[in-house]
Amino acid sequence: MLFNSFEFLFFMPVVFLLYWLVFQKNLKAQNVFLLVVSYVFYGWWDWRFLGLIIASSLVDYWCGLKMSTVDGRQSTANSGSHNSDISNSSLPNIISTNKQQWSVDRGPIAIGLLTKISPWFSGKKLYLTISLVFNLGLLGFFKYFNFFIESAADFISLLGFQPHLSTLNLILPVGISFYTFQTLSYSIDVYRGNLKATKDPIAFFTYVAFFPQLVAGPIERASNLLPQFFKRREFAYQQGSDGMKLILWGLFKKMVIADNCALVVNPIFDNYQTASGLELILGAVLFAFQIYGDFSGYSDIAIGVALLFGFQLMTNFRTPYFSRDIAEFWRRWHISLSTWFRDYLYVPLGGSRVSKAKAIRNIFIVFLVSGFWHGANWTFIAWGGIHAAMFIPIFLIGKNRVHLDEAGENRLLPSISEFFKILVTFSLVCIAWIFFRAESIEMAWGYIAGIATNPLTEGLRISTYLLSISLIIILLISEWGMRSMIVLNFKSPVLRYFSYSAVIGLILFYGVFFNPQDFIYFQF
Amino acid sequence: MIQFLSKIAISAVFLVLFIYGYGSFCDYFFAQDRFLDLSEKKQWVLAQKGNSADYAVLGSSRAYGAFDMVLLDSLTGKKGINLGSNGSGFKDNYLVLTHFLKSNRIKELYLQVDMNSLNSKESFSNEFHAFTFLPYWEDAEVKTVLKEELPVLDNWVSDVFPEWRYFYFNKYFSPKEIARRYLMSSGRHDPYSELKGGMRSSVRLEEVPKVEIGLRKAPEFIDQDDWNYLQTIIQLAEQQEIDLKLFTAPMYLGDHGYLKNAISELGHAQIYPDQSIELNKSLFQDQGHLNSHGRYIYTKSFFEAIKEVI
Numbered sequence: 109m110l111f112n113s114f115e116f117l118f119f120m121p122v123v124f125l126l127y128w129l130v131f132q133k134n135l136k137a138q139n140v141f142l143l144v145v146s147y148v149f150y151g152w153w154d155w156r157f158l159g160l161i162i163a164s165s166l167v168d169y170w171c172g173l174k175m176s177t178v179d180g181r182q183s184t185a186n187s188g189s190h191n192s193d194i195s196n197s198s199l200p201n202i203i204s205t206n207k208q209q210w211s212v213d214r215g216p217i218a219i220g221l222l223t224k225i226s227p228w229f230s231g232k233k234l235y236l237t238i239s240l241v242f243n244l245g246l247l248g249f250f251k252y253f254n255f256f257i258e259s260a261a262d263f264i265s266l267l268g269f270q271p272h273l274s275t276l277n278l279i280l281p282v283g284i285s286f287y288t289f290q291t292l293s294y295s296i297d298v299y300r301g302n303l304k305a306t307k308d309p310i311a312f313f314t315y316v317a318f319f320p321q322l323v324a325g326p327i328e329r330a331s332n333l334l335p336q337f338f339k340r341r342e343f344a345y346q347q348g349s350d351g352m353k354l355i356l357w358g359l360f361k362k363m364v365i366a367d368n369c370a371l372v373v374n375p376i377f378d379n380y381q382t383a384s385g386l387e388l389i390l391g392a393v394l395f396a397f398q399i400y401g402d403f404s405g406y407s408d409i410a411i412g413v414a415l416l417f418g419f420q421l422m423t424n425f426r427t428p429y430f431s432r433d434i435a436e437f438w439r440r441w442h443i444s445l446s447t448w449f450r451d452y453l454y455v456p457l458g459g460s461r462v463s464k465a466k467a468i469r470n471i472f473i474v475f476l477v478s479g480f481w482h483g484a485n486w487t488f489i490a491w492g493g494i495h496a497a498m499f500i501p502i503f504l505i506g507k508n509r510v511h512l513d514e515a516g517e518n519r520l521l522p523s524i525s526e527f528f529k530i531l532v533t534f535s536l537v538c539i540a541w542i543f544f545r546a547e548s549i550e551m552a553w554g555y556i557a558g559i560a561t562n563p564l565t566e567g568l569r570i571s572t573y574l575l576s577i578s579l580i581i582i583l584l585i586s587e588w589g590m591r592s593m594i595v596l597n598f599k600s601p602v603l604r605y606f607s608y609s610a611v612i613g614l615i616l617f618y619g620v621f622f623n624p625q626d627f628i629y630f631q632f
Numbered sequence: 633m634i635q636f637l638s639k640i641a642i643s644a645v646f647l648v649l650f651i652y653g654y655g656s657f658c659d660y661f662f663a664q665d666r667f668l669d670l671s672e673k674k675q676w677v678l679a680q681k682g683n684s685a686d687y688a689v690l691g692s693s694r695a696y697g698a699f700d701m702v703l704l705d706s707l708t709g710k711k712g713i714n715l716g717s718n719g720s721g722f723k724d725n726y727l728v729l730t731h732f733l734k735s736n737r738i739k740e741l742y743l744q745v746d747m748n749s750l751n752s753k754e755s756f757s758n759e760f761h762a763f764t765f766l767p768y769w770e771d772a773e774v775k776t777v778l779k780e781e782l783p784v785l786d787n788w789v790s791d792v793f794p795e796w797r798y799f800y801f802n803k804y805f806s807p808k809e810i811a812r813r814y815l816m817s818s819g820r821h822d823p824y825s826e827l828k829g830g831m832r833s834s835v836r837l838e839e840v841p842k843v844e845i846g847l848r849k850a851p852e853f854i855d856q857d858d859w860n861y862l863q864t865i866i867q868l869a870e871q872q873e874i875d876l877k878l879f880t881a882p883m884y885l886g887d888h889g890y891l892k893n894a895i896s897e898l899g900h901a902q903i904y905p906d907q908s909i910e911l912n913k914s915l916f917q918d919q920g921h922l923n924s925h926g927r928y929i930y931t932k933s934f935f936e937a938i939k940e941v942i
Contacts, residue, residue: 348636617799619799
């Protein structure tokens with residue numbers, strides 16, 4: 109089910125009213141209800157893949173419990189800096205003590221054998237390994253199997269042999285990259301001792317499948333979201349109001365900005381060999397706003413919907429195109445993913461507290477893996493590599509944490525120097541987006557070469573792009589004005605109601621209802 | 633909670649009222665003949681009233697651009713009108729014909745059939761111009777086809793609150809479009825009436841820059857949806873006692889073997905272009921469309937062909 113679909117228009121109010129008016133008195137019932145509606149939300153797309161989410165939840169729930177048991181037996185298990193007790197014993201637990209004991213003490217015979225074979229496969233590591241292998245195995249199979257087969261075939265061909273490898277006709281389950289990372293964060297945090305395993309399966313399963321952020325994030329850490337399932341939730345007017353504002357703003361970004369940009373971007377990328385140089389530049393710039401509107405719009409709606417149900421999700425975007433360098437861009441773009449990689453990949457690799465050479469290696473690994481996370485194509489890896497190449501010089505001169513404040517803070521406009529830096533950063537980001545959007549590396553190079561070699565304005569009809577450009581200007585002015593506040597949360601009631609009306613008007617008259625584009629990040 | 637729900641409910645009521653008001657205005661405005669844009673071929677066709685023609689031509693841009701209707705009228709001694717328009721598949725054709733027959737009469741219909749129109753989804757970038765017919769929602773035929781083709785309109789919401797549909801195609805029914813049509817209505821440009829819906833032709837081959845004609849293979853299978861709508865048009869013609877003939881507009885290096893086979897069961901007279909036209913590159917502006925001299929040659933050739941068919 110899409111947030112911008114008619115189904116959701118009916119689904120959302122019904123779920124909201126039942127949640128607050130029928131189930132509010134019983135926290136457990138509320139969680140069960142959320143779990144059911146989350147599965148309905150996901151199953152609307154393809155119910156068969158619900159099995160994957162349930163399997164992933166089961167494995168991580170079980171691994172978490174096992175790790176906590178081992179933790180109890182092994183005094184050296186906890187290595188984390190803090191310990192969040194999320195299985196509040198005062199709350200009702202639907203697993204009885206006996207059942208819990210059964211689930212902890214008994215396990216598959218194969219696991220018992222493994223523990224005898226190797227000391228590495230023992231204790232917490234065993235269960236973390238099971239979680240990692242299962243989740244990354246799922247992701248690897250559904251998302252990367254064909255890529256590896258095709259790349260292997262290409263490599264074998266390069267060596268002069270005739271490969272006979274066949275690919276599988278696999279459907280990529282929507283949101284698999286998001287929920288596998290979410291469940292992995294739980295297992296890793298429990299393993300590290302940063303989090304206590306939950307004994308409440310309903311809360312855990314709902315945390316994995318929570319419908320606002322299930323298919324395209326934000327990728328929530330268990331330490332942030334899971335405890336919220338144990339707290340009694342009261343409806344707060346301000347929270348609901350903020351949620352509605354975010355939903356409205358998210359719909360504007362998706363339906364007005366992203367979908368209108370898509371209508372002009374797709375033909376440019378489809379005909380990049382014949383498009384004029386200026387059109388190619390426009391194509392890259394408009395794609396930058398398409399993907400921003402699309403993804404950050406989804407995140408805004410997700411955060412807004414979660415607020416309506418009394419949940420606080422993490423901020424995923426903070427006006428990234430106002431960044432003054434690439435490092436700042438990555439503190440503002442897809443924050444839930446970049447911090448995930450920071451905490452679960454970059455830091456374990458040694459982060460920046462190693463030799464310069466190793467730190468550079470770590471940065472490259474994180475950016476390349478981050479690119480690869482987006483999709484099984486060399487274009488995404490190249491996109492990650494380009495960002496790494498742009499980030500490393502700033503890192504080497506120690507300027508990667510210079511811009512920690514907002515551009516133009518406490519000022520109406522940015523300074524000339526800030527404006528110039530924003531422009532340069534945005535241009536660099538746009539070059540990288542060409543690789544992200546292209547279907548192959550050859551196409552990306554062809555596109556970039558076309559900017560330089562195709563006639564600059566031949567066949568260009570600027571009127572085709574006027575609407576998108578005008579809407580982007582509206583977006584930029586609005587985001588600049590609201591960069592330090594909750595969207596549309598103006599103090600003056602007149603301004604507030606005017607802004608609601610203006611956004612609704614823009615959605616009604618300029619939103620793309622006919623032939624709407626799927627959310628780009630669904631494919632990841 | 634009550635405060636929140638009240639505000640949401642009030643906002644929703646305002647939103648619904650606004651959509652209802654705007655949609656009702658669109659119902660009134662866009663259905664007015666005086667606000668139709670006569671410089672757009674489909675709208676020119678929809679604006680036709682009170683014609684009593686001996687024959688009409690119906691089809692896509694290939695049918696529209698194949699005839700010099702003034703010349704054809706003079707050759708046949710009959711009164712004709714060309715209802716063909718760009719990108720029209722059989723769904724468009726069916727609704728155009730239905731609308732046209734509500735306030736006009738014809739005796740003969742020449743319906744263009746080719747493998748492209750029988751597989752419109754593959755051949756046309758936009759095979760059905762649903763938005764053109766949106767203001768005629770109350771016509772049973774329009775409502776049926778729109779509901780069939782656009783599942784988003786096939787629900788109870790659209791039955792009780794059809795005014796929302798204009799926002800689904802907001803690009804074509806925006807305040808800007810209303811203003812444009814309103815301002816235009818005082819001095820409407822009507823390029824089609826004097827040409828009877830066709831195009832001009834020239835007796836001599838004009839000097840045109842030599843352009844390589846790109847060849848695209850026509851589809852080799854028939855889309856069931858298009859086939860059904862073709863049958864519906866045939867039924868409509870029979871109900872209205874219109875003499876229906878099928879024809880194929882010339883296509884550069886066209887091969888109609890598959891089409892002949894496919895439509896032979898329909899039983900209506902079929903007119904195929906002379907091979908000498910289809911082999912003559914100088915008569916075409918692109919693979920499927922004649923240039924003005926090609927139009928002249930084909931109009932005359934078509935006249936000879938219908939004499940034989942008749």
